[in-house]
Amino acid sequence: MTSLVLTVRETLRYRGAIGQWSWVLHRLTGVGVVLFLALHVIDTSWAVFYPDLYVKAIAAYQSPLFTIGEFGLVFAVVYHAFNGMRIVIFDYKPELWRHQGQAAAAVLVLTLLVLAPVFLGMLSHVVDFYMTEAAIASDKMLDVVVFSILEQLPFIAGFVGVLAAAIVLAALYSLIRGEAPARGKYPQASPIERFWWSFMRLSGILILPLVFGHLALMHVVQGVFDITAAQAVAGTMASNGTIGAVPSAVEFVYHRWSYAAGGLFVWRVYDLFLLVLVTIHGFNGLRYVLTDYTSGNDFARRTAVALCTVMAAVLLAVGGASLLVPLERDIVDEAMAATAEIYELRGEELPPELEAFLSNDE
Amino acid sequence: MDVTFKIRRRNPDLPDLAKPYWQEFLLKDVDPTDRVLEMLHRIKWEQDGSLSLRRSCAHGVCGSDAMRINGVNRLACKILIRDVGDKVQVEPILGLPVIKDLIVDMEPFFDHYKQVMPFFVNDDPLPADGRERLQTQADREQFDDTTKCILCACCTTSCPSFWANGHYVGPAAIVGAHRFIFDSRDQAGGERLDILSEPNGVWRCRTIFNCTPACPRDIEVTKAIGEVKLAIRKGTNVGIIETSAIH
Numbered sequence: 001m002t003s004l005v006l007t008v009r010e011t012l013r014y015r016g017a018i019g020q021w022s023w024v025l026h027r028l029t030g031v032g033v034v035l036f037l038a039l040h041v042i043d044t045s046w047a048v049f050y051p052d053l054y055v056k057a058i059a060a061y062q063s064p065l066f067t068i069g070e071f072g073l074v075f076a077v078v079y080h081a082f083n084g085m086r087i088v089i090f091d092y093k094p095e096l097w098r099h100q101g102q103a104a105a106a107v108l109v110l111t112l113l114v115l116a117p118v119f120l121g122m123l124s125h126v127v128d129f130y131m132t133e134a135a136i137a138s139d140k141m142l143d144v145v146v147f148s149i150l151e152q153l154p155f156i157a158g159f160v161g162v163l164a165a166a167i168v169l170a171a172l173y174s175l176i177r178g179e180a181p182a183r184g185k186y187p188q189a190s191p192i193e194r195f196w197w198s199f200m201r202l203s204g205i206l207i208l209p210l211v212f213g214h215l216a217l218m219h220v221v222q223g224v225f226d227i228t229a230a231q232a233v234a235g236t237m238a239s240n241g242t243i244g245a246v247p248s249a250v251e252f253v254y255h256r257w258s259y260a261a262g263g264l265f266v267w268r269v270y271d272l273f274l275l276v277l278v279t280i281h282g283f284n285g286l287r288y289v290l291t292d293y294t295s296g297n298d299f300a301r302r303t304a305v306a307l308c309t310v311m312a313a314v315l316l317a318v319g320g321a322s323l324l325v326p327l328e329r330d331i332v333d334e335a336m337a338a339t340a341e342i343y344e345l346r347g348e349e350l351p352p353e354l355e356a357f358l359s360n361d362e
Numbered sequence: 363m364d365v366t367f368k369i370r371r372r373n374p375d376l377p378d379l380a381k382p383y384w385q386e387f388l389l390k391d392v393d394p395t396d397r398v399l400e401m402l403h404r405i406k407w408e409q410d411g412s413l414s415l416r417r418s419c420a421h422g423v424c425g426s427d428a429m430r431i432n433g434v435n436r437l438a439c440k441i442l443i444r445d446v447g448d449k450v451q452v453e454p455i456l457g458l459p460v461i462k463d464l465i466v467d468m469e470p471f472f473d474h475y476k477q478v479m480p481f482f483v484n485d486d487p488l489p490a491d492g493r494e495r496l497q498t499q500a501d502r503e504q505f506d507d508t509t510k511c512i513l514c515a516c517c518t519t520s521c522p523s524f525w526a527n528g529h530y531v532g533p534a535a536i537v538g539a540h541r542f543i544f545d546s547r548d549q550a551g552g553e554r555l556d557i558l559s560e561p562n563g564v565w566r567c568r569t570i571f572n573c574t575p576a577c578p579r580d581i582e583v584t585k586a587i588g589e590v591k592l593a594i595r596k597g598t599n600v601g602i603i604e605t606s607a608i609h
Contacts, residue, residue: 007526010456014520015433019571023522087569094588095604100571193565194594292566295527 004293022104026083027289029076034282036073039155041275041315045322047253051331052338058249059342060148061224064141067126071119074219077211078114082107084204091201118220125223137347147345162314166307173302180298196284203281210274227252235259235267246354250335258327268323275319283312333357363448365392367405369413370453371463382460385410394444399427402438402452402464414463422578425514428455429464435516435576455519457528471515474531478539478557483550501546503605508541508586510579517573517583523566530566531558533573533583540586543599551599559594567591 011024043061046054060066086103090096130136136144218224222234227249232239236259244251256267290304336357343350350358367387373379387405399420406413415438417427422440429438430453432446443450458466489495511534518524518532539558543551558564564587573583593599 003526007522010525011522013433014430014456014522014572016520016522016570016572017575019569020522023568023570090569090584091588091591094585094592097571097574097582097585097588100569100584190560193561193563194559197565197591198595288568292523292526295529295562 003296007293018101018104022083022086022107025079026087029080029083030282030285031289032076033073033080034286036069037278037282038159038311038315039152041279041319042155042158044253045318047250048322048325048327048331051250051335054253055249055335055338055342056147056151058224058227059144059345060151062129062228063144063148065145065148066224070219070224071122074118074122074215075111075115077215078118079107079111081204081208081211082110082114085208088201088204118215121220122223125225129225140345140347143345162310163307165310166303169306169310170299170302173306174299180301200281200284203277207274207277207281210270211278213270214274233259244332246336246339246351246357248332248335248339251332254327254329254332257323272320272323275323276316279312279315279319283308283315286311363392363394363443365389365401365443365448365450367401368449368451369402369405369463370451371413372460373412373462392443392448394442396443397439398431398436398441398443398446398450398452399438401443401450414465416465423512425512425578428514428516428519428578429453430455430519435520437514437516437578440578455515457519457521457524458515468515470528471518471532471534472513474518474535475513475538477531478535478554479550480535480538480542482542482545483548485549495547497546500605504546504603505541505544507581508537508544510581511537511541512579513538514578516576516578517581520572520576521567522570522572523568527562527566529562531560531563533567533587536564536567536587536590537581537583540590543590543593544603551593555590555594555597555599558590564590564594 011020014020043054043057046057061070083104086100086107089103090100217234229247231243233243233252233255236255238255238259243255257265257271259265259267287305287308290308291301294300294304336354340350340354340358343354365388367389369385369387370382371379371385372382387409389401389404392401399417402413402415406415415427415429417439418424420427420439422437425437427438428435430436431438431441432451435455438452452464454460454464454466458468458471460466484495513534515534517537518534521530521533524530524532536558539554542548543554545551567584567587569584569588571584573587574581574585577583589602593602596602
């Protein structure tokens with residue numbers, strides 16, 4: 001901790017040039033995105049495994065706190081992507097270093113240029129949501145915010161569990177391996193960090209088009225508000241005629257992941273690539289950040305590495321499973337009761353189709 | 363002109379002064395072309411003889427008076443008052459233990475330097491004429507820049523990765539390694555690349571670029587580190603650097 005406090009304080013005090021601030025932003029945006037990623041992958045897998053929980057998670061995403069967070073997230077992804085490209089360029093062409101300051105400024109300008117229309121698009125979804133009948137009754141707003149925070153409690157519990165697992169793993173590892181070799185002796189050359197260095201750059205380049213496509217489709221063309229009110233699912237053939245009468249977030253996922261073009265589940269493959277690349281890139285990045293500030297303490301450093309490894313493994317397993325299991329239409333029906341709960345929470349009337357479904361069910 | 367110096371001090375021998383603190387000194391009749399080092403001397407000689415700092419040649423060659431001046435790492439002997447204005451803040455470089463006032467313990471820094479084998483390795487017999495091992499001008503140019511290092515530690519102690527992790531080998535040691543890795547006459551390049559491919563070797567560099575402007579010798583430090591990274595990635599020091607080749 002002292003190492004982190006010292007570095008933060010001295011980075012603020014040292015009059016470094018723009019490159020230093022690019023690095024600060026790159027770290028902050030990276031850590032922000034990876035934390036959201038953990039939430040997002042688990043949430044989305046619920047669409048398959050616990051459809052009722054997924055409906056509630058999406059309702060939480062539609063609450064004001066998450067709406068603000070969504071703008072921050074999109075900024076973080078876009079900045080991190082462009083600055084990552086800057087880093088790649090100067091890593092592979094170090095002789096161009098004189099231009100790195102201009103490049104850092106260009107990254108900021110480019111980020112703002114891209115974000116202007118993107119934020120307008122996202123804002124229009126927010127305005128649409130609050131202007132239409134789907135809007136949350138104003139006296140229910142506090143309930144919705146409290147609900148969206150309480151919905152995150154399982155994640156905090158999950159994180160504590162993963163942290164405990166990481167501490168146990170680090171302790172076991174320390175028992176088996178003993179103390180780390182004497183510091184500053186550089187005893188073993190290891191190709192592993194060279195591999196990770198190359199992987200971060202290559203995966204960054206591959207992720208860029210995938211994640212921009214994902215953001216464009218899921219945050220701009222169809223925002224999180226459209227998921228529960230969609231007349232069509234972008235990127236699939238599902239539209240008015242095929243989508244069920246009761247708008248549900250699970251319905252959206254069902255259509256998206258069931259969509260096959262030429263026998264290929266396009267979005268499942270797309271999401272699988274994105275999941276694998278982003279999870280490994282993200283948690284290796286988190287490992288870089290955490291081990292930078294825990295190098296003075298073997299146990300803390302090993303715990304940090306274990307934490308990143310376990311979190312990445314959990315996300316790959318859960319997210320991968322949700323993308324690979326066969327989908328049944330039952331999941332949409334399973335989520336109806338939860339959908340009704342959200343209507344009540346927001347102080348809205350149940351749509352007649354939903355009421356009919358629920359009374360039939362009984 | 364009048365110049366106010368604000369200096370970060372500590373004296374471990376006196377319990378009251380063992381914790382770092384700031385002290386201000388006012389200097390009168392300062393010329394804009396006076397050097398910061400001379401002004402520190404004036405403070406020591408005219409106002410407070412206990413002020414401790416390290417300096418040897420005082421002409422930017424020996425590299426012993428690196429300090430953080432107005433927020434950036436500089437050699438006090440190469441910075442003029444007109445470059446820093448009438449309010450000057452001086453503190454020791456960061457990341458090495460402070461011994462007293464502006465003097466830091468350079469041993470950890472030199473230890474890192476020693477680990478990269480900063481010496482010429484060539485076990486072949488001498489050329490027939492018994493004189494020097496020849497090299498083309500283009501080959502010499504590959505490492506020309508990194509021969510300029512004076513080991514002042516300005517670069518290493520400007521690096522946030524080094525502040526966070528004192529085990530990181532640091533920019534200066536990588537520059538020292540670069541000087542031999544890209545020397546066509548040297549035979550231990552592969553060994554040095556192995557040493558620097560350690561987790562606390564070259565990969566802790568996050569291309570923050572603080573080191574390059576901190577260098578009082580204008581060495582292109584981040585570029586040199588980048589070239590070493592590429593050499594490790596490709597497993598060879600050949601074909602990494604393109605020189606303008608004076609033939």
